[in-house]
Every structure is written in C-alpha cells, then in structure tokens.
Amino acid sequence: MKQKYRLTRSIDFKRVRRLGRSYAHPLAVIVIGDGEAKNPRIGIVATRSIGSAVHRNRVKRRLREIATQILPELQESKDLVIIAREPARDASFLEIRSAVIELLERAKIIVTNDHGTGRSAYSH
RNA sequence: CAGGCCAGCCAGAUGGUCGCGGCGUUGAUUUCAACGCCGAGGAAAGUCCGCACUCCACAGAGCACAUCGCCGGAUAACGUCCGGGGCGGGGAUUCCCCCUGGGGAAGAACCUGCCAGAUCGGGCCACAGAAACAUACCGCCAUUCCAAUGGCAAGGGUGAAAUGGUGGUGUAAGAGACCACCGGCGUCGUAGUAAUACGGCGGCCAGGCAACCCUCGAUGGGAGCAAGGCCAAGCAGGGACCAUGCCCGCCCUUUAGAGGGCGGCGGGAAGCGGCUCGUUUUCUUAUGAGUCCCGGGUAGGCUGCAUGAGCCGAAUGGCAACAUUCGGCCUAGAGAGAUGACCGUCAGUUUGAGAGCCGUGCCUCUGGCAUACCCUCUCAAGCAACAGAAUGCGGCUUAUCGGCUGGCCUGACUA
RNA sequence: GGGGGCGUGGUGUAGCGGCUAACAUGCGGCCCUGUCAAGGCCGAGAUCGCGGGUUCGAACCCCGUCGCUCCCG
Numbered sequence: 001m002k003q004k005y006r007l008t009r010s011i012d013f014k015r016v017r018r019l020g021r022s023y024a025h026p027l028a029v030i031v032i033g034d035g036e037a038k039n040p041r042i043g044i045v046a047t048r049s050i051g052s053a054v055h056r057n058r059v060k061r062r063l064r065e066i067a068t069q070i071l072p073e074l075q076e077s078k079d080l081v082i083i084a085r086e087p088a089r090d091a092s093f094l095e096i097r098s099a100v101i102e103l104l105e106r107a108k109i110i111v112t113n114d115h116g117t118g119r120s121a122y123s124h
Numbered sequence: 125c126a127g128g129c130c131a132g133c134c135a136g137a138u139g140g141u142c143g144c145g146g147c148g149u150u151g152a153u154u155u156c157a158a159c160g161c162c163g164a165g166g167a168a169a170g171u172c173c174g175c176a177c178u179c180c181a182c183a184g185a186g187c188a189c190a191u192c193g194c195c196g197g198a199u200a201a202c203g204u205c206c207g208g209g210g211c212g213g214g215g216a217u218u219c220c221c222c223c224u225g226g227g228g229a230a231g232a233a234c235c236u237g238c239c240a241g242a243u244c245g246g247g248c249c250a251c252a253g254a255a256a257c258a259u260a261c262c263g264c265c266a267u268u269c270c271a272a273u274g275g276c277a278a279g280g281g282u283g284a285a286a287u288g289g290u291g292g293u294g295u296a297a298g299a300g301a302c303c304a305c306c307g308g309c310g311u312c313g314u315a316g317u318a319a320u321a322c323g324g325c326g327g328c329c330a331g332g333c334a335a336c337c338c339u340c341g342a343u344g345g346g347a348g349c350a351a352g353g354c355c356a357a358g359c360a361g362g363g364a365c366c367a368u369g370c371c372c373g374c375c376c377u378u379u380a381g382a383g384g385g386c387g388g389c390g391g392g393a394a395g396c397g398g399c400u401c402g403u404u405u406u407c408u409u410a411u412g413a414g415u416c417c418c419g420g421g422u423a424g425g426c427u428g429c430a431u432g433a434g435c436c437g438a439a440u441g442g443c444a445a446c447a448u449u450c451g452g453c454c455u456a457g458a459g460a461g462a463u464g465a466c467c468g469u470c471a472g473u474u475u476g477a478g479a480g481c482c483g484u485g486c487c488u489c490u491g492g493c494a495u496a497c498c499c500u501c502u503c504a505a506g507c508a509a510c511a512g513a514a515u516g517c518g519g520c521u522u523a524u525c526g527g528c529u530g531g532c533c534u535g536a537c538u539a
Numbered sequence: 540g541g542g543g544g545c546g547u548g549g550u551g552u553a554g555c556g557g558c559u560a561a562c563a564u565g566c567g568g569c570c571c572u573g574u575c576a577a578g579g580c581c582g583a584g585a586u587c588g589c590g591g592g593u594u595c596g597a598a599c600c601c602c603g604u605c606g607c608u609c610c611c612g
Contacts, residue, residue, distance in 0.1 A: 008460060043460090053169090054511055061144090061464050068143070093465060101228095 005071060006045030007079055016043070016079045021118055023107050025086045027099040028063075035079035041065045045083040059084045060097075066097050074109060 007013065020033030035041055044063045046056040062083050074080070088096055 008461090045460095052511075057461090057512065058464080060460090061462095065143075067463055097465095 005039060005041055005102045007041040007081065012079065013039075013043055013045070013081060018117075020079070020081070021057070021107070023103045025099045025103050026085065027091055027096055028085055028103065030100070030103045030107065031081040031083070032109065033042040033079050033081075035077045038052075038077060040071065040074040040078045040080065042082065044081045045081060047084075049086050050084055050089050055089045059088050062093050062096055063100070066100050067091075070101070070104065078109070 005017070016033035017031050020031040022031045031122055044060050044067070046059045046063075048056075049102060050056045067080075067082065069102055082100065091099075
C-alpha cells in the first residue's frame, strides 16, 4: 500500500475514533471518519490481545491485502481505521475479507453484488 | 536385528498470477514507472549474563556495594566452553529372591547436581533429651550408713547430629591409656603444571550451617543506539536559588585618587545518577553568568547502520575447547515497522481400506484357498511445528511437527 | 531501553527455616425464629504457580522457569 493511502499518525487515529462512525463484526471493527487528505486513507490496528508478534503481523498483512483490493472503490477524503478482534487470529483470509466487505456495505461505502463469495474485489 | 545414547545438519521443494521492502541502471524529475539482483531464525523469543561501540574527562585512587569461587586451559569477555579431580544422583541390560508383581545387587556407552574458608569473631540449631558445645539422666566402680564424696563414660535412652568404628590388651570400673585394621586430620616422600591420588610416619587433635552475617582471593567507574553526531522547522516567556574577598602578580588609562583587562589563590555552580578525594569546565559587582522549577514550541530528514571477535573449505598445532595460515564469498537493513492471497505439480508423515511379494498352513498338488508383521503399489481422510530481525556479536535458558547423516555401547542370532 | 513487586482454600490476605500452614469472607449441615436476616455450634475446602538445589528439616534461603502487575525514559 502506497504511503499516501496509509494512516499512520497517532493523532489521526484518535480523531477518527472520536468523531467517526463505527461498525462492528466478530472478526473486526471499522471506524469511518472524514479525512483531511484528498484521497482515502486506511489505518490498521492489531492489539496485543490478538497474540504474539507473529499473529499480529499476519493479521495486519492480511488486512493490508484486503485494504489494497478495496481501495479503488472508496470515496474520496475518507479515513478508515480497521481494528482486528481476537477471533481474527484463527480466521481464514476469505472469512476476514467477507467480514470487512460486509461492514463496508453496511456503512454504504461500497456496493457489491455478490458479497460472501468474496470474489468481486478479486476479479479483474 | 532389537534396545539405549552422543554429535552434526535441515526446517518442504518448484512453477504461475496479483502485491511488499532495499540496492543498482534507465526514463520522467518533491512522492512515479520499467528492468535486474537481494530480502528473517535455530531459537530472530525471554532479556538471565558477558563484550564491542558511543557519550560523560584521558576512565584515575580509596571506601561502600554487587557478582564470582575445586584445579588447569580456551576466549575480546563471561555466571560460557573444553579437559581433569572429589562427593552424590540417573541409566539399557544382567543376576538373585519371594512369586507373577514387586524387592535387592551389579551396572556399558552416556547424561547430570554440587564444590574457597567452620582454630578471627558474632549468630542459629525447633521438638525430644540431663546436656546441642558444654555437660552426666538412668548407669558402672571405690570409700561407705540407705545418704554423701570421688573416679568413669562401656551399656541404656533422646535426637538429623552426643569426644570415630570393629576386635583385643588393660583396669576397682573404664577410657586411643595402649595395639591391629578401617575412616578422618597433620606432616614427609613419590606421580602430576595443579586440584588430587598412592605410600610412610605422627597421633586422637572437641559437632553442623557460610545458597546467615563474616574472612580471604578475583572482577566490576556510570549511562545507554530514544547512546552519540549533523541539518531543517518552530515558539513566549515567567518564577525561585546563588558565592562574589578591604587577597596577590603583570599590563593599559590617569597628575593623583581610581578604573579596566589577563592570570593565580579563595569562594559558588555543574560534569559526578552511593560517598570522599582528585580533576575539568564556567562565573566572580555585571542592565552578568550558572543551576533548578513552571510554562511554550517541535515529534521531521540524514548519519550512527551492516566488511564483521563474519561465513564456507582445506592444511598445520592441540586429547579437546580453540588457535594460526592459505583460498573463496558478500549474505536483510525496516521506521506503526517489509515475506501475503490464490491456483497447480512433486515430495514428507499418520490412520484406514484394497492389491502384490516373501514365508507358513491346508487341500482334490505344473495348481488352488487362507493369512500376522515388515516391504512395495493404489485410493481416501488428516497432519505439516515453535515462531518474525530493529546497533552488532559471544553464551545461557525456554518453545518446537518432524526428517537426514555419522559414531559409541549392551543383548540375541549367523559365519 | 532501564528498574521494582507479586503468585498461599472459591475470594481477599497473614505466615523470624521447625506443630496437622493461620484469619476474614464465601460454601455445606445443625441450632435459634412463625419465616428470613443477624447470631451460635460443627464441618469440608491448599500439589503454598512449576522444576531443581542447600539443609536433619523449605511456603520461607539459592538458581532456573511461567504468569500477572507497577514505575522511569
């Protein structure tokens, strides 16, 4: 993921989490707020409750992969924070991706036809 | 062939599509694109030790404190490693006993725990016991009156531990009082670099705990890569504390008084995160310097930062740890933190089913039927670990599905 | 990066190396009461986180390890 699409600053995380709307799922929570940049930015959180460094990094890598796939469908000037929850450690990639897509549809950020199969964002 | 053990190595391979980090080249020129190369571990982990490196002064002295402690060696250093010593523990297996489940003895290869000093001194040793470090309860013997006094420590009893044990000589009774053997201690000799072992001689010398204080010896200055260096950007100040000498020398101004500058002594503050010494920097009557506190601003870039006590191979020296020499190689450098997703193919491993081979058994015997383990093949299902560098390195400890190679020992069988 | 503390019945805590590990609360039974609470009596409940060592003897001392927690930067 390119640097301009990343949300890194601690103050940005705090602003999005305080002012944004949140959507929850057993595997992840997504918080969406208005962004300050012209393009959408995505930040990823994996807390220590996920597990050791190996598990945290794997969850973050998978969420980054998902974020890269959904990035072109996002509206401009939105900041997203994706927070992984504990069951995401043992979930498969497809399960995590359907969870994220479902949350984004509930947030009316993106619209897909066949969510659940998890193929729309991957087909090209 | 079965079992036990040790050392070293590997940590699925390969192809395709999309994606990530670094370096180089080229093209665009603040963030981009294309191509090529490279891109986690044996523990990267825990952070339990030791170093390098950087700053504090060039790393100094003493005290305090902390750590270590059989002997010799290795190393940059270590609490690590190697070799040896002493005391203990474990071990496949073999033998014996009761008897079919245990008990006892021996015990290969090998693994493993501990190790300065108890005549400097202090402290502690519950309960029991007369007594726990200084003694005599029941006792024994003599004098003798039943008691008392004196001698003794063999036997009994308590305990984890009570002047070493067994046998004899000896005696009123006894005792290392004496003798033999064993154990301990001291000393001498031999072997060994040494710890220590063996032997001779002396002679019985008064418990244990220093993982209690302590003594002796050795080591350790403090802080840490957010160390440290360079650059850019940005802001607003306020308060408190503080020594300043009728000192000395030189120079300048000046009629003189006096004033100024530099240096020394004295004094203040800080470096100096335990204290003292020592030492360095700075200030010392100036609208100054320093220290501390509150407040304000910035959380950006480059460097340190990847050629190293480096890795691989060989030779030589050494029992070994390791060292030396020669040749070859370059092997991650992120900064919220780079390895992921999907599809194939081939392997690994466990279980189940089927088939085959060998052997065995049966029969109606050029053949047929049945069949345990191992091995081979096919199919299906499952498993595929522990775990992610953040300045680097040497160890220790812990987690870990499995696989490969080499070696040692014991037992059985065959020749 | 640096430093400290804790782990003992279900829970919260005591515990100078020496008894059968103590106390409160909770739990179970009985008494009391018309009933409940309070109160009284009795009882169960502990691998002292785990593994080694020192010692005659370890919850306590030493080493290692696991987990939790706090402080400084």
